[in-house]
Amino acid sequence: MASKEKFPKPPKTKKAGQLICLTICGYRRPGMxxxxxxxxxxxxxxxxxxxxxxxxxxxxxxxxxxxxxxxNLMKQLFDEHMVNLAEFDCFSQVTFRTIEDYKRMRKDPVYRNQVAGDHVNFADTNRSMMTIGWVTDFIEHGKLVEMDNETKKEASALSRIAGPAEGSTKKTLAATVVVGSFLSGCMASLSLMAVPVLLDTATSSPQLLWQWTRMYHYGHQVLPGMSISTFLLYSYVCIRRRRAPSPKPWRLFALAGLVTVSMIPFTLLIMKPTNDELFRLEAATRAMRLGNIPEINVISLQDTKDMVVKWALMHLTRASFPLFGAVMGAWGFFRQSF
Known part of the structure; x- marks a missing residue:
């Protein structure tokens, strides 16, 4: 037991006679x-x-x-805030006014000769754990415990600080979900609307390749930046939630950000070969059209359409990443109590 000199100082809001509680997290004796x-x-x-x-x-x-x-009753209470089940067999809590009271009791001959020696009959003293802390009562006998003026002032100050921060996080998350949804919609529109228009109106392979490269050019200027921005917004929300006094499940927002930005590695690992081939064919047909290359094997219009359709399907898959991220973000938004 710590000495009086080493015992932690009471909190600033300590009222006269504030109690101290010793909590013993015990295990039963093996075989019992x-x-x-x-x-x-x-x-x-x-x-x-x-x-x-x-x-x-x-x-x-x-x-x-x-x-x-x-x-087994805990199965009815588990949620994203309560996920770990304590395996201790007993929690024994002793509340006293000063630590000296408890120390005097431990020096009593009855305690030394009877109580202390009985512990080995039921407790696994090698595994049991304990801690001690100040008691702050909020509800007693079904009624609210009134705070003193000093405590009320500190609680009010904390509320003024935390309130705007929580509101800011909520607004940021809402904006992030909107941006992620907009990003997914923009991407999907290319595969579902723009590409079919190109396929219906193109009359030659060079024309289709040129239209596809221009569409890719304008999409490339906007979509990757939106993806990274959405990821950074989710990261901000994740950090704020993790640092909150009562942290919400920040992992959901971290996962939403990672899923959204996954469209970039998907592009580099899966779509790049098809992209490079379409760019190569467009450059070759354009060079031939300008007369810089006298002879070249020209890809047929049907083969070009097949490649563009393949690209559109992969691009539609890529558009699902920010969509899934937005769904997770929206789920977290509506489930959390800010």
């Missing part, structure tokens, strides 16, 4: 059943200790037994 463990603590160890605690001014002592039955 949950029923026997709970029975020993409540029927043997508890009665042996409770009067001693009252004698030395202990304010409160509670046991919370974490059994298989109660662990």
């Amino acid at each position: 059943s949950e029923e026997d463990y709970r029975s020993h603590m409540t029927q043997v160890s508890g009665p042996m200790t409770k009067e001693l605690m009252v004698k030395y001014g202990i304010v409160r002592w509670t046991m919370l037994h974490n059994t298989t039955e109660t662990r």
Whole structure:
């Protein structure tokens, strides 16, 4: 147990008589059943200790037994905020006014000769863990606990600081979802509308290749930048959510950003060979048209159409990345409570 000199200073909002709580996260002795463990603590160890605690001014002592039955109840409470199940068998909490009260109790002969020695009969002392902290009550006996003026001022200040920040994050996320959806729509429109128009109106291979390269040129000027911008916005939201006092599931927004920007590596790894071939053919037919190359094997119009259709299908797949990112972002937007 830490000495009085090393004990942490109370918070600035400490009221006179603010309590301290010792929490012991215990494991039962190997080979002992949950029923026997709970029975020993409540029927043997508890009665042996409770009067001693009252004698030395202990304010409160509670046991919370974490059994298989109660662990199963957690299945009804798990969500994105609550995902890890504690495996301790018991949580014993002792509340007192000063640490000196608890230290005096531990020096009592009854504690030394009876209580301390009983621990090995039910507890795995090598695995058990413990901590100590200041008690701040918000609800007691079903009623709100009134804060003093100093605490109210600090809470109000924190609310003024956190409020605009949360609102800003919410607006940024909404804008990010809109930008991601717009990006996906722009990309999909090329495959679903622009390419069919090119296929219907082109009368020669050089014409179709020229129209495709111009369409690619204008798309390339806008779409990659929008993808990176959307990724950066999702990253901003992710960082803000992770640093929040009560962090929301920031991983969803991180995944939305990564899915959106995945269109760039998809282009480089999957679509680049087709893009390069279409550019090569366009350059070759243009050179022949200008008379710089006297002889060249010209690709047929049908073969060119087949290549453009192949590109359109891959581009439509690429357009799904920002769409999936927008869906995840929207899901996070509507599920989170800012």
